[in-house]
Amino acid sequence: MEKRNLLEGKKVLIVDDEPDVLESLEELLSDCKVTSADHFEAAKALLESERFDIAILDIMGVNGYELLDIANKRGVIPVMLTAHALTPQDAAKSFRSGAASYLPKEEMLNLETFLNDILEAEEKGKSFWWRWFDRLGDYYDRKFGPDWKEADKDIWDMIKYGA
Template sequence: MAVKDLLEGKKLLIVDDEPDVLETLEELLSMCNLVKAHSFNEAKERLESEYFDMAILDIMGVDGYELLEIANTRKVIAVMLTAHALSPEDTVKSYKEGAASYIPKEEMTNIVTFLNDILEAKEKGKNFWWRWYDRLASYYDHKFGADWQEHDKDFWNKFPHYI
């Protein structure tokens, strides 16, 4: 199965207050049926009134965690995308609050791979985060130092690396 096959035709809500981020996502996810939202209110209205297979939510500029709560209520797979809120602590928060992944905007060019990992996990009945560590641990090592997991050892010791 080709990498893009799982995303083909999926309806995604992409939410960010930065037009260039939305444009980049639109280019990268051209195989999907995309709906863009530039603000919290626009995204909230869409989430509450339309069906989506997935939502990509900016954290900072559009109250991403509140949108995550709405997405969870509507059973929409939600991915957190961030630059300014990027931290191991917010990664843990995203996991605990029900996000399917937490992706740094610096890694946005790999969004197709990350989303396919999530859809593959769904098909196989695995934890959505099953490949997150493999894909992003080295990025976190570089960004935050090799001890970035020390802030919440209990969480990371139980993290579903290979589930």
């Protein structure tokens, strides 16, 4: 039985200052109604004037954390997607700030899977981060070493074990 695509027909805002990333994201999200912005002001205006189901936000170059705050206030599911701000500290900050996930651009090809996980979590009343360790725990272990969780152990234990 094929798993249904919960993204189908969703309205998604993608924000990144790199045109090739925007183009790639639009292609990856072909089942969605995608709107893109390449700078903070355009993204802010879109978030404040239109309704989106999901906002995929870069951190660097577009003031992603401020956009995260706006998305949360507007009831939009915010997802952080980054290359330059890829640190365990930024992942923890994103979690604390209300992001539904924090994804490395290196894993962009799996974006549909990550977003379906988030929408499935929403359907089931679970934490948006419920499958984050299953999908990215090994990646983070390889990238940052086995002790990367120590600085924010309370957050990572809560995400991993649902405590």
